[in-house]
Amino acid sequence: xxxxxxxxxxxxxxxxxxxxxxxxxxxxxxxxxxxxxxxxxxxxxx
Numbered sequence: 001x002x003x004x005x006x007x008x009x010x011x012x013x014x015x016x017x018x019x020x021x022x023x024x025x026x027x028x029x030x031x032x033x034x035x036x037x038x039x040x041x042x043x044x045x046x
Contacts, residue, residue: 003044010037 013023
């Protein structure tokens with residue numbers, strides 16, 4: 001399965017904003033959505 005562009009955007013938001021909560025607010029997603037996307041990405045990339 002491929003990592004999506006949306007997952008990369010969420011990861012960038014976490015890095016840029018210093019954490020999941022701030023990233024979630026910045027991209028208008030729930031913190032759990034960000035968390036799920038990043039963990040899925042980790043599983044996909046190993």
